[in-house]
Amino acid sequence: DQNILILGAGQAAGTAVASLRQFGHKGPITLIGDEPAPPYQRPPLSKAYFKGELPEERLFVKPLSFYETQNVTLRLGTSAKTLERANKTVTMEDGTSLSYDKLIIATGSRPRTLPVKGADLDGVLTLRSLADVEKLQVYATPGRRIVVIGAGYIGLEAAAVARQMGLEVTVLEASERVLARVTSPTISEFYQTVHRQNGVDIRVSARMEGLEGDGSHVTGVKMADGDIIPADVVLVGIGILPNQDLAEAAGLLCENGINTDAEARTNDPDIYAIGDCANREIVQYGYRGRLESVHNAIEMGKIAAASICGKPAPKLDAPWFWSDQYDLKLQTAGLLTGFDQAVVRGDMEAHKFSVWYLKGGRFLAVDAINVPGDFMAAKRLVGSGAILDPQELADVMSDLKSLVL
Numbered sequence: 001d002q003n004i005l006i007l008g009a010g011q012a013a014g015t016a017v018a019s020l021r022q023f024g025h026k027g028p029i030t031l032i033g034d035e036p037a038p039p040y041q042r043p044p045l046s047k048a049y050f051k052g053e054l055p056e057e058r059l060f061v062k063p064l065s066f067y068e069t070q071n072v073t074l075r076l077g078t079s080a081k082t083l084e085r086a087n088k089t090v091t092m093e094d095g096t097s098l099s100y101d102k103l104i105i106a107t108g109s110r111p112r113t114l115p116v117k118g119a120d121l122d123g124v125l126t127l128r129s130l131a132d133v134e135k136l137q138v139y140a141t142p143g144r145r146i147v148v149i150g151a152g153y154i155g156l157e158a159a160a161v162a163r164q165m166g167l168e169v170t171v172l173e174a175s176e177r178v179l180a181r182v183t184s185p186t187i188s189e190f191y192q193t194v195h196r197q198n199g200v201d202i203r204v205s206a207r208m209e210g211l212e213g214d215g216s217h218v219t220g221v222k223m224a225d226g227d228i229i230p231a232d233v234v235l236v237g238i239g240i241l242p243n244q245d246l247a248e249a250a251g252l253l254c255e256n257g258i259n260t261d262a263e264a265r266t267n268d269p270d271i272y273a274i275g276d277c278a279n280r281e282i283v284q285y286g287y288r289g290r291l292e293s294v295h296n297a298i299e300m301g302k303i304a305a306a307s308i309c310g311k312p313a314p315k316l317d318a319p320w321f322w323s324d325q326y327d328l329k330l331q332t333a334g335l336l337t338g339f340d341q342a343v344v345r346g347d348m349e350a351h352k353f354s355v356w357y358l359k360g361g362r363f364l365a366v367d368a369i370n371v372p373g374d375f376m377a378a379k380r381l382v383g384s385g386a387i388l389d390p391q392e393l394a395d396v397m398s399d400l401k402s403l404v405l
C-alpha cells in the first residue's frame with residue numbers, strides 16, 4: 001500500500017489521517033509537525049482555552065492513543081525544510097530524508113508581523129498556537145493593560161476574553177470599522193457597540209506609528225498624532241499568511257496559497273494541499289482563494305483522503321464559520337461575496353438576530369447571532385440560487401422554509 005507523508009500536524013492533517021484510515025488506507029502514514037502537540041483545534045485558543053476553562057487534551061482532534069492504534073507515525077516538534085519532487089523525498093531540519101508515494105501539505109498559516117519599530121519587543125505577541133496562549137496568559141490578570149492591534153475575529157475574541165478576565169483593553173483598527181474584511185457594516189457596528197458597552201476602548205481608523213519600549217519590553221503604542229497608549233502587552237492580530245514557501249520552492253503553483261483542484265491536488269499529481277495553506281475553488285460561489293476556517297480544513301482533509309483512496313469525493317458542505325464573544329454566538333453560512341443587500345431579521349438589542357446577504361435578490365450568505373435556526377436554514381440554501389423576498393425575510397413571523405420563491 002502507498003506510503004503517505006503529511007507535512008504539518010494541524011486540524012486539516014488530523015482530519016486527513018482519520019479519513020485515510022476510514023476510507024481503507026492500510027499503508028504507512030507519517031505525520032510531521034513542528035509543534036510539540038498532536039493535531040489540535042485552534043478556535044478555543046481565543047475563547048474557552050484562553051480563559052483557562054479547558055485542558056489541553058480537550059483540544060486534540062484525536063486522542064494520542066488514536067495514532068498508536070491506527071499505526072500512524074508521529075514526528076512532532078520538528079519541521080520539514082525542503083521538498084524534492086524528482087525523487088519524492090522531504091528533508092527534515094536534522095538533515096534526514098523521508099520518502100513518500102503521496103504527499104499532503106497541511107502546513108497552515110502564520111500570523112502577519114507588524115512592520116513597525118518595536119515590533120520585536122518582549123510582550124508583543126500573536127495568537128496562533130498553544131505556546132502563544134501560554135505567553136499571553138502571563139499577562140492575564142485584572143488591571144493589566146492589553147492593546148490589541150487588528151479587529152478581526154481573533155483580535156476581538158481575545159479582547160472579549162481579556163475584558164472578562166478583568167484587563168483594561170484597547171483595540172486599534174486601521175480601517176474605519178471592525179471586522180471590515182469579513183463582514184458587513186451592520187455586523188461591524190453591532191460588535192463595536194457591544195465591545196464598547198463591555199468597556200473595551202475600540203478605536204477605528206487608528207493610525208499607529210510604532211511600539212514604545214523600556215529597552216527590552218513593550219510599554220505602549222505610539223500613535224501618529226503623538227499620543228501614547230500604555231500597554232503591558234500588545235497582541236497583534238492583523239491576519240495570516242499561508243505557509244507555502246516549501247511548496248513554492250519545489251515549483252508547485254502558488255497564488256495566495258498552494259493551488260489545488262477539486263480533489264485538493266496540486267499541479268503535481270502525487271501532492272495534495274489542504275487547509276489554510278491551500279487555494280481552492282468554492283463552486284457554489286465561483287470563488288477561488290483561501291478559506292481560513294475549521295470547516296475548510298476538515299472538508300479538504302476528507303477530499304484529499306478520498307482521492308488518495310480512490311473513493312468518490314465527499315458531498316461538499318456549505319462554507320461556514322463561527323465566533324464567540326461575550327454572550328454572542330455568531331454563525332456564518334456561505335461567503336459574503338459582493339452582496340448588494342443586507343436584511344436584518346430579529347432583534348439586535350436582544351442580541352438575537354440574523355443578517356441575510358443578497359445579490360440581485362438571490363441568497364448569498366447569513367450572519368446569525370444567537371439564532372442557530374436561522375443559521376441552519378441558511379446553510380441549506382447555500383448554492384441553491386434561491387430568490388428571497390426581503391420584506392418577508394425581515395418579518396420574524398414568516399416561516400423561513402416558505403420564503404424560497
Ligand code: FAD
Binds near residue numbers: 008293294
Ligand atoms: P493549522 O491548524 O495551522 O496547522 C498547521 C500546522 O503545520 C501547524 O502546527 C504548523 O506549525 C505546522 N507546520 C507549518 N510548516 C511546517 C513545516 N515545514 N514542518 C512541520 N510542520 C509545519 N476557524 C473557525 O472556523 N472558527 C473559529 O472560531 C476559529 N477560531 C480561531 C481562533 C484562533 C486563535 C485561530 C488561530 C484560528 C481560528 N480559526 C477558526 C481558524 C482555524 O483554526 C484554522 O483555519 C485551522 O486551524 C486551519 O487548519 P490547518 O490544519 O490548515 O492549519
